[in-house]
Amino acid sequence: MHKFDYVKARSLEEALRALSQGGEKACALAGGTDLLVGFRAEDARLRHIELVVDIGDLTELAYIREENGCVALGALTTHAAIAESSLIRVAAPFLATACSQVGSPQIRNRGTVGGNLCNASPAADTLPVLVALEAEVVLRSLGGERRVPVSRFVEGPHRTGLRPGELVTEVRFNRPLPGSRTCFIKLGRRKAMSIARLSIAVLLRTGDGGVVEEIRLVPGAALPVPARVTAAEEILRGQGLTVELAREAGEKLAQEMVRITGQRWSTPYKVPAIAALTRRAILTAGGLEDVATRSQA
Amino acid sequence: MEKIQLKINGRLYSVKVNPNWTLLKVLRQILGLTGTKCGCATGDCGACKVLVNGEAVKSCTLLARKAQGKEIVTIEGLSRGGELHPVQRAFIETGAVQCGFCTPGMIIAAKALLDKNPNPSREEICEALQDNLCRCTGYVKIIEAVELAAAWLKGGTNGASGECATGGQVVGKGRPLRDAVDKVTGRTVYMADMRLPGMLYGRVLFSPVAHARIKRIDVSKAEALPGVRAVVTYKDSPRVPYNSALRFKGHDIPHDEYIFDDTVRYLGDRVAAVAADDPETAEKALRLIEVEYEELPAVFDPEEALKPEAPPVHEGGNLIKKLEAAAGDVERALDGADYVFTDRIKLPIVTHVALEPHASLAQFDAAAGKLTVWSANQNIFATRIILSEIFGLSVNKVRVIKPPVGGAFGGKLEAILEPVAALLSLKSGKPVLVEMKRRDIMVSTRTRHSAVYYLKTGVKKDGTIVGQDITAYFNTGAYASSALNVPSAMMDKAFRLYRIPNLRVTVYPVYTNCPVAGAMRGYGSPQLMAAREIHLDKVARKLGLDPVEFRRRNLVRPGDINPRFGTSLGNCRVLDCLEKGAERFGWEAKSRQPKGGRFRRGIGVAAGNHGNGTFGVHVDMTTVALKMNEDGTLTMFTGTQDLGQGSTTMMCMVVAQVLGLSPDQIEVVEADTELTPWDLGTYASRGVWVSGNAALKAAQSIRRQLIEVAASMLGVKEEDLELGGGFAYCRHSPDKKVSLQDIVVAAQLSKEGSREIRAYESFASVAGPNSYGVHFAEVEVDTETGEVKVLNYVAVHDVGRAINPLLVEGQIEGGIQMGLGYGLTEELILDKRSGKVINATLKGYKLFRAKDMPRVEVLLVEEGESPGPFGAKSIGEAATVPVAPAVVNAVADALGVEFDELPVTPQRILAKLRRTP
Missing domain, CATH: 3.30.390.50 (CO dehydrogenase flavoprotein, C-terminal domain)
Structure with a gap:
């Protein structure tokens, strides 16, 4: 299998620093349901990767909350958590439905909304829903934060606007109007x-x-x-x-x-x-x- | 390298790992916990599932370092202290274990489910198992096992069943596999689990082009890589042609293949191989081999390949040999028919997908001049001949051993990796384990022959078939392999299902630059029945006849004469299958359902037949040796290769029945060319019919000897003695008895002449009747998306007699899974220009999963077939033969359209619907 280094981030700060140091050759690892399969299959898109930054333990990135009519999902929120969330089921039921149909139960338990976005598979179940919600991606780096609509973030099959050193930390959308x-x-x-x-x-x-x-x-x-x-x-x-x-x-x-x-x-x-x-x-x-x-x- | 700690099965392990190592690699290769299996390494098969903090996780998708600090439980951890977990016990009891390769992953997935949801519905079970593939069981008994385990866990019992057969009737009573406990605990050592001191890892380089001469091949960079011990190409390959499908010494079939050649003939052909200290180095070395190809024109379609301008794949043209079989006068019959119907039906390339990847381990001992090969293989004695011929070794200097095999279905019948492993061992002087990746297995081993059928059937107004003319083009791919055997076997079956006095079958087996076709479960029968049963359904509909009634009028009856040879068809009970199945399925009532709306239901039926051994074609012999031990137990030696289907379990049952023992009292030494007597090979559905009979014959010999000694010990006449419960006893006064152990010891120590109670018996088949099946399918088709849901399925089989009904059912259920794929979803798709298989992954090649399976009901017709052991005949291959046409006929019925190409995918369905408003 493809050779790379591995660091486990203990904090968001640490993750951003590692990603920044690794630059283009670094990528983040969340649930691992797509990334490792890609490495194993010798996926050309991953050939340049030399550093894997494991963000799986950053529990502070796993949340679903609503503030002032805006629904925010931490990047590490699993599909299973979204599918079961009472907030999502009421505010955006089709997002819960899409998440409940991702892969198998095991994939849903490990795969994350941030990972699904970054993998940008044309067949990703959450993407059409997030675009319909006009959701935004929150990107953090040592240099700060920027927000990009999902529809612009995904640039093509397995291609995104993620820049070197950046990490997706959140996806957010305005709660659809009543009715x-x-x-x-x-x-x-x-x-x-x-x-x-x-x-x-x-x-x-x-x-x-x-x-x-x-x-x-x-x-x-x-x-x-x-x-x-x-x-x-x-x-x-x-x-x-x-x-x-x-x-x-x-x-x-x-x-x-x-x-x-x-x-x-x-x-x-x-x-x-x-x-x-x-x-x-x-x-x-x-x-x-x-x-x-x-x-x- | 970094040192990490992993908590596995309650124990803390300290291991040094590379950052890119997966948990699977660490478990299997570093810690030797080989109960966790690897079927794909790409997250598609589920065989590597382990529990991580209680969740079932595919360990090939989890980095080892990410698993730090988590509670990991592998299959080895479920049964500590020797006590099986209820899930494991349930898998054994229900017969959910066949080859056992998917079993650890299945059990882990089931345990994760039941820990969270003690009361799962059938749907929830299927959902939890949906990324666990199985090719043996059709998931039917696996789902039952999970239900049973749930019931046990809820009821507080651990499922220890008090029921244990003590002597008495053995044959006819369902019995789990004899090695099921090893398989549910992960203790079974498959090929890839074996290690020898100093062992190297071999990898093969496959051609990236469909047809080319190798202009230049430079291996110097690969050889220079540290850790590489041998690189072999056509320059190292003995110039001895062979046929990987050889069955016995002198078998007359085209020898057109070399270990490596200077010409590659399909995209996936072998180019070179490397042996290195570890798999990663071997794979890296492959990428350093420089090859310059001079590309040649290629041809991929069998009909195209026969045109004069087509590029020859081998010297001498692409037609291997026209084959023909005929009875009666076909032209006259068709002329005199009331109607003649014609069809052209096209069948795809499909592949076996045994869950265990192909692997072979070879060790050449230069000093002794001896080659030993362990291989996941169905034909050790033929492989021994092939290796002895290629390497010029005497036969007793080649030893081939078959470890437990994780499914085969014909895909491991031919010598594919064995010669490569042997060559690498010869050159490196070390033992070499060669393994294949899933992608390469799907392309570069063997496939089922794709074919184009032209059918012409003459019928009377009342539906009686008067004549039939069938011509087929069989695509054998780049090498002959079974190019003659498969069509010949197929032609033979054509004369044994319907009463067609005037019948001709013509086959053109053709070379192309496609992946090599070879043996696959059914060996030509699935192709013939798919084409003919779909065609005959159209005929029935055009005549306004119900498909069941049409078959009722034309199917063969017991004792009918084969029009081709003038011999009896034996006790062919296919009509019983039809009647029994139609009733259970509710054919009459279902055929009156109205059709309309978006979701349309339809029903389909198809019949099929397959052989018992190779009688009449070539040698068909198996030898079994039995030795009685001093405590009355028995050791059986058999060259028969159990592939997970349970043939040695069946043989133990036969022997136990004759000797009044329990099958548990028989130990088996299996499939080692040096230790076990000769066997033709595990193929052609020979198991019950030939090996079963050989076991019977050997057991009868033991019985005679035991009774002879017992009679003199008891001072009674031999004819008054019976065997049972571990004793020889007097029929009239059962108290007068002597135990088997006393008999064995008395014979051993006898002053008149010591003797061992032992038998060494060969059985060669004396007849070759067919096994029959009729299948019924009900489907629901979504006319908007073309998706098919198979709702209900009834399979009825004439098996003569079921020696082990549990495993017979398991064979049929697995055959249905494979056949449904053939009918609806499975196809290796070739890019028409490059000849590249574009879906050689378990993601792209669509197998039926637990969720896709219908409710399956299996019924048996047990009317006996002489001279099968206890009247039994085969089931392994026959099981899959009628499936595809039954389900395709159901889809056609639902939609009122006709299909002429398999598989009937959503695309093809929608295309048909758009043409017929």
Whole structure:
């Protein structure tokens, strides 16, 4: 396996100093569910790493709290903790759902929200939700702190805007307005079947008379970087939600995916699948029954 | 290096570690705690799970230094003081242990679950086991084991079962594997757990291009690396061609492979190998070998490869040999048919995925001129011949030993690593353990032949099949291996399932620059049945006939004559399987369900058959030796290779039944070419049919000898004596008896002529009937995403008689897991331009997991098959044969579409749905 040095940080200060000294050749280790697999598989993206800074013991980075309408998640908060948090379940239920569907129970117990962000896998379950929440990443370094929206932090598959010496310490988002409803659905919960790991995060708020006032649609594993698909959102905004409009928005979102990523071997499959997923998620969030869902069983 | 302290199983260990060492490496390589297994090293299989502060963690994803200060429990720590943990006991009792390689990780995952959730639902159990892979059990008995352990833990009992068979009936009663306790405690020593003094680690370099001549190969940098002891390339390789699938001396099959050659013929072909002091150095040395390739044109499709302009993979063209088998007059029958239906069906390359990686350890003793090879292998005697021929050693100077094997399924039948390990040992003068990475196992060992089938079937209006013409193109890949054997075996099966008087099967086995195809569970039958059963379902539907009724009209009946040879098909009970299964499955009622909406349900049925041994093809012999000991116990010597399927357990049961003993009283010396008598190999579903019979024959010989001595001791006639409960006793006055130990001692010390009670008996098969199965599947298809959920599954098998029903069920359940993958998810996908397998990982290659499995019900038809031991016949391979077509037919039924390519993935389903509005 890949050779590297290892330091265990006893404090945030120590971690930042180690990362700063290591510069480009250093990376932080939290749950280790992605990083070690990457090393073992001789992942080219990790070839330059010479120093691993273990931040796993910095318990001060594991928290979920709300201050002045802003929900903050410490970078070391595990997926399991988010999935079980009563605050998250009320404030952003789709984030709890997404976290409850990450990997296996063991992965959820060890994998962290900060790690999921930094790994920036196109298939990461939390990313579309965090983008839909317009969440920000808090980055600390010896030089200070900066905040970057998740949608800008993730620059491509397994690529982020993390600078040498920086550590993700927190993810934060404004609590969605009262009346907002959310939904997260992903394909392939039965593992053998998951050819593509498509998912969709929806945040929707309707006003008087059922008119859609706010709508955010973020597909997962469909675009190079997770982003809102505004062209699809526009179909719904200002309209009364109907099954037909949801279908249209789903199809628009699929078209946008093809426009952005081009035709690939998986496109013929992904197009109908993401369209259907999006329609269902919009209707679920909107509390409407999906005509196609009624099973004969 | 840094010194750290790890608390493992309550004990504090001080170890020096490198920063990049994982906990798995430290456990296995530094501390020798080899109960924790490594099946992939990339976090995909779960075999390396240990408890860390009570949580199940894959130890290959945890740095050793990160584990400091935590409570670590490995499988070795669960049963301290000799007392098994209830989870371990439950795994044994339910038959959840087969090859045992996934078992430690499974047990750890189960324990972590039950500690937190003493009352888990089936879904919660599957969830907890979802990143633990198993290839043997179909997870069915593993899930049962967790449920049983939960019940025991709740009820306060530790599951010590009072039930213990004392003599009496043994055959027909379910019994766990004889080595199950070793497997649940992590004590079983698999190939990669073995260490010899001075042992080196070998690694193989594989070709990055599909077809090329090696223009230049420079190993000087690799050789110069400190710690490297030997580097071998084609320049060191004996110029002796061989076929890795050789079965016996003189076996006439193409010899087209060398340990290393100056030409590489597929992306993944062997180029060179290194032996070094440690695995890391060996891997580093591989990267220092400089190779310049002169690329040659390559071909990956078997039909393309037959075109005149196709590049030849070997001299002499790509067609290895056209094979044909026929009965009756096919042309006339098709001309006279009311309807003729045709199909083209394409089948993928799939692979075995035994959880234990391939590994071989070779030790060449130069002074003695003797080569000893330990290997995870299914065919030690043939491997001995191959090694003796390659290295010019006499056969008695080659010794091949099979340690416990962690699953094989045909993938360890051929000599792949053994010659490499031997060459490295020869050159380095040291013992060398060669191991393969999961990625390389998936590409560079053996695969199932992919194939294209053309089927033409003539039927009467009432559904009677009058004639059938089948042509298949078998992609054998870059080397012949089993290119002739697999299609021949496949053709033989075609004549034994349906009453088709006019039938012809033609096969073109073709070289391509693909990974090498070889033996895999079913050996051609899964391909034939997948293509033909899917095709026949279409025929039935076009005729407006129910698929069960269509098969009812055409399946063979007991005593039918094989139209190809004019011989009897024996007691073929496939119709019983159909009727029994249709009833249990509720076929009638289910076939009337309406279809509509997003989630559509469908049902499917398929029949299948597979052989018992190799009778009629070539030699089919096994020898078993038995020795009675002074205390009435027995030692059995067998060359039969148990791969976790339980063949030696079965043989002990047969012997115990004959001698009135308990199987526990029999010790087994297994699979060592120097110590155990000859056996053709563990393949072709020979276990019960041939090895079982050899055990029976040897036991009967022992019985005669015991009775002979006992009769003279008791002064009674031999025919009045019976054996039972450890005694020879008089049938009419059971008090008149003598214990087996007294008989053995009396024979040994006899003044008239000392003798050892022992037997050395060869059994060669005298017939080759088939084992049959009919499977029923119910699926639910999501028409929006193309995802298939297999809901219910009923498998009925004609096994003659189940010697060990527990293990027979286990074989069938595991066969279903493998077949569901063949039908729905598994495929090694080749990049069409480079010939590179693009999904050679356990993430990319989709195996059915615990959560994906349906409810499975297994029924047996036990009507006896003579001359099987106690009427028993095989199950190992037959189990997986009908699965893929049953489930694909169910998907087709749900959607009202037809499929012509496997696997039926969500993509293919959606593509079909979009074409048929």
